[in-house]
Amino acid sequence: MTKTAKSISIRKEHFSFKNTLLFNADTLNSGLFDEEFADIIVTSPPYNVGIDYNSNDDELSYEHYLEFSEQWMKNCYLWSKSQARFCLNIPLDKNKGGHRAVGADLTKIAQKVGWQYKTTIIWNEGNISRRTAWGSWKSASAPVIITPVELIVVLYKHEWKKTNGSKISDITGDEFKDWTQGVWVFNGESKKRIGHPAPFPKELPNRCIKMFSYVDDMVFDPFAGSGTTLLVAQGLNRKSIGVELDSRYCELIKNRFLKEMGVLNFETDKNSTTD
Ligand SMILES: C[S@@+](CC[C@H](N)C(=O)[O-])C[C@H]1O[C@@H](n2cnc3c(N)ncnc32)[C@H](O)[C@@H]1O
Numbered sequence: 389m390t391k392t393a394k395s396i397s398i399r400k401e402h403f404s405f406k407n408t409l410l411f412n413a414d415t416l417n418s419g420l421f422d423e424e425f426a427d428i429i430v431t432s433p434p435y436n437v438g439i440d441y442n443s444n445d446d447e448l449s450y451e452h453y454l455e456f457s458e459q460w461m462k463n464c465y466l467w468s469k470s471q472a473r474f475c476l477n478i479p480l481d482k483n484k485g486g487h488r489a490v491g492a493d494l495t496k497i498a499q500k501v502g503w504q505y506k507t508t509i510i511w512n513e514g515n516i517s518r519r520t521a522w523g524s525w526k527s528a529s530a531p532v533i534i535t536p537v538e539l540i541v542v543l544y545k546h547e548w549k550k551t552n553g554s555k556i557s558d559i560t561g562d563e564f565k566d567w568t569q570g571v572w573v574f575n576g577e578s579k580k581r582i583g584h585p586a587p588f589p590k591e592l593p594n595r596c597i598k599m600f601s602y603v604d605d606m607v608f609d610p611f612a613g614s615g616t617t618l619l620v621a622q623g624l625n626r627k628s629i630g631v632e633l634d635s636r637y638c639e640l641i642k643n644r645f646l647k648e649m650g651v652l653n654f655e656t657d658k659n660s661t662t663d
Pocket of ligand 1: 413414415416431432433434435441442443444584586587588589610611612613614615616617631632633634637
């Protein structure tokens, strides 16, 4: 594992396994890492829709949520290499508690802090729950439109053309043909099965990592959640670092690795040091 920071007490290494490293820490803290290490970020931040996460408030005022978004995206920019790609899974919009163009607002903030815009992939979730709110039924007075998709906004730091890294791609021809079409259709993940309130399915990081990074690149997820990005990265022979605020979710990630990778001897709960 590469050296990523000094020994500092603001983060705690929860576990390391082969090329994966998980920190129980706060992504808002800009001092968490002191170098540009990420080749690709694949993440889904809290959506501010009132989800009952253990450790963070998911019902901020919209202004406060935008400030939160600006801070973590700025940190990710600092921690990314010059040719890094940033795959940001966010909602298109928000209909509860005021109608907001979340996707457009967060895309604008990402660009404000320095990220350059490349494209947006629409993720059409096949198994999204059925709607119940119509607004004004069969009347033009105030109909409500619900679009059951999420976005994967793709950005990059300085240059889109990737000249660094192993240059080894592992995407097949069929996958490339399919995934360069910007509407992706696959099911969401079950919260119950994973034991986390908002996991994304493995297919999401799988496509982003294979499409936008080389074997052996460093994948970063600043909101590791149940560890989906880290598990997929490990399986695809990438290095990865995750940050997760909640210690119970860190434990969940460790247990997913234990179950899915058949790992028995983690190095756990060391104070932070990757030196
Ligand atoms: C949408 S979930 C990520 C789910 C993840 N993609 C998965 O597949 O499991 C967002 C996660 O961010 C974590 N989180 C919220 N605020 C954080 C912060 N400031 N720093 C690090 N993690 C945070 C929450 O505890 C939650 O697990």
